[in-house]
Amino acid sequence: MTEDAAANGRAQPARTGRVLAPLALAQFICSFAGSNMNVMINDISHDLDTTVQGVQVAITVFLLVMAALMIPGGKATDRFGRKRCFLVGLVVYGIGAVLSAAAPGLGVLILGNSIFEGVGTALLIPPVYILTTLLFTDLTSRARAFGVIMAAGGVGAAAGPLIGGLITSGISWRAAFVFQALVIALIIALSRTITDPLPPDPDRHFDVRGAVLSAGGLVLVVMGILAADNNLGLMLGLLAAGLLVLAWFVHWIRSEERAGREPLLSTSLFRDRTSNLGLITQNAQWLLLMGTSFTVATYLQVVRGYDAIETGVIFTAATLGVLASSLAAERLAKRLPQRTLIIAGFALAIVGIGVLIALVAGTPNPWAFAPGLLLIGLGLGVMLTPSVNVVQSAFPENQQGEISGLSRSISNLGSTFGTAIAGTILVANLTKNAYAAAMATLALGALAGLVTATRLPRGGPTGPAPANLPPQPPAAR
Template sequence: MPVREHTGRGSREEAHAVKRWRALAVLGTAQFLMVLDTSVMNVSISRLVEDFHTEVTSIQAVITLYTLVMAAFMITGGKLGDMTGRRRAFAIGLAVYGAGSALTALAPALWVLTVGWSVIEGLGATLVLPALAALVAGAYRGRERAVAYGVIGGLAGAGIAVGPLIGGWVTTYLTWRLVFAAEAVMVVAMLACVRWIPDSPPPRTRPRLDMVGMALSAAGLALVVLGVLQSGAWGWLRPRRVPFTVLGYSPTFFVIAAGGVLLWLFRAWERRREAHGRDPLVRFSLFGIPPLRAGLSMLLAQNLILLGLFFTVPLYLQIVQGFNAFQTGLRLLPTSVTMLVSALSGPALGRIAGPRTIVRCGLAVLLVATLWLISAIRPDIDNLSFGAAMAVLGLGMGLLASQLGNVTQSSVGEAERGEAGGLQYTAQNLGSSLGTALIGSLLIGALVSVFTTRIEGDPRISDAVRRETGVAVEAGVSFVSTTQVKNATERSGLSPQETDAVVDAYTSAQIESLKAAVLATSGITLVGFAFTRRLPTARLTATAGQGAAP
């Protein structure tokens, strides 16, 4: 009898454990989809250009608009989750996102793609992601919460790394439309399982949405992100390909400054509302919580580094090495695998070290990975060395991902988790935008500098060709293959000797600029150590959090 009772009790506990983790399956799948989406779109640019008979710049504008929508309305999405109930906001966001995916899969024209992907999916994600962060915090406690955030963080990184592999294969051998059709089907399946997620009810007294604050925050964040994203095309000061100029200068700085002014007005407006006892969109007093402030800073830095590298590395693989999208995805796979494994190990490490120590170890591993990657970038790729560097990169990113989401949400109370989720994903979107724009701008700057220096110092090149090259560089430079450079020089009538000299100079400039971009991420990693000082030091105890939240 005692044995049977023990066995029955064990079975009930196992069944309860399975039930408890079903919620994470839904939330983790949603996180993976949100990240996968952008990765797939990025590797499908060339096919989208063909299918819609348009230009690369048009598709890039569609991608930019998606980022702007995400950045502009993420804080508002978090607040709406607090007002209506987070599970309801999550479900509504999923439904909107699924509708956008279905429209994108069927899009007959570019404007329909823009509405479906950039606008509808983007708005759906702004409801899903803040609610997701708060729902994880509400569903789990202590060690289980750390495990849950490790899974969420690992899946986010896996989506970034696996996206090019999945998107590249489907785009190359089938059609990109299948990815979005599959997303719509998965959304329907997740909606059927939403009831598995424990919910926190909305407040009894429903607060009013701060429309002025929403407009100020959305416009301010959108302008800042737009300026940063377009800096590579517009130029920071000297205008390149710009829609307009301001006093003869590029609009980049002025657009970012205008966004900064609006965000300052947003802060002043929110403090005024709070002082008068009215519900603000964001309680700026939250930034007075040191762990939250440190967590948000590190999330921004993490995404800046990750997206900076995932902008640079595919250029090396596709432009320099000539790999297609699928081959590129295969070489990024080690990052995805090790990041997921590393993120899942966070809770076990949490028993022997606090979040600050684990994050600092992650930054140290990242520093090693970026320095190793610099040595692995060469004209003839060493697949073993490159793959190992990418695997180490995933280890470092996974250690950060295992801690930062948990730190951010655990720093605030139940009532503030929606706001914290909005701030969390706003920080991540800003980091992603900054990573792509700043690292891309630095890469192009280094390419121009090295190429010009090599041209100037090569005796095989005549003064006339140097002048012509200087004029071409001033008009704007793109990161293109050496084959394209060779064809261009041959069409311009250069001698074989001068053609070889220009191609050699450009080949050298390619490698050096890629190394400079990765070195910049090493520098950002070092700076990241300064923001870890306020991270928590307490370890997870054996008794902390024995189950799901009620």
């Protein structure tokens, strides 16, 4: 090996690390934001003179804004550029974190955390996955990069309660938002090393009506779920309205394609069976992760009377589970098909829920939560990366903006459903039975994910490389 080649070989991991660091940190802080508030429920409700339901609304609206705007956010990257959207999203998110830290009441907290941070996340997360797909061109390096990013996301969601609990108990719940703002500043500084491999296309059509219809339909559906504990008629009305708006959205994008215009989403995204199945597994995984986090944290604080740090420490078991399986993800991916890893992950998580319900019902000991949370964490760490890789690798680079937005929207919709459904069951009747009912509902979601995973095609250790993986020429505008 020549000196130049050796130097290049040494430089490659460093360059890869410099590119991955801000992308992984971005996924970490957004996942952290989705779960760390779960351990602040009592502190925030007392400080802002609100209720547990009020804090649940703030958490759910944050997840909902992300899910509703992720598809338009992914599409915007084609027109304005991936790095530009990433940086704008970081700035908007940072403003939201500062507003939340200074919030005098629930309204400002919702504005900062739920709206600004939600919009910022919808702008910055799609570029994370698009840039990863474009910068890591072979399936092995892409799987490794997604492994790092998904591990960061899983750890952020699982460790959110612990880190949030430590900050809340040691300083204040407001300091947790200051922590987010500081991490955002660090990511902006690190992002100087990222280069956008494709130029923005200012003339690219942006489907405004499609964006409004998709977002409006998702908002109505989730609002219907949140209304379940108050008014059955209102719930059914909102759900029906949401489904009608989403049907209108599907009709609209088909009519746009027939007219030769570019819709918000191409219907071709839904013609790939493997990708469709992968999207369903992603939805189920995040429903399980965020639903478990909210249910267990709320039960520990409101029913058991634990403070933020005690609640966070109990969640260490889930964090360790995600870390352990994420660190082994690359070795597992070389030996086992992606389908097998996803199936194994769901199976572990379902067993974990069963253990969580059985042990908690049998003893008041807080450490009875640990075995079940550990198993759920192990399962999630095993399957998060392969599900993303299955979906992203199924499409060429000219569709990465669309599929990244759709993929993240589906995942965040799962997070929203998990918090809304389990939270509605739990908050409506804060008892041991309600806790078991909420966890059992999450188990049904995980079971649906398991059944879906069994229908994924069999393949080699890294899964079958899609025929359309190499870069394609840009689609006709």
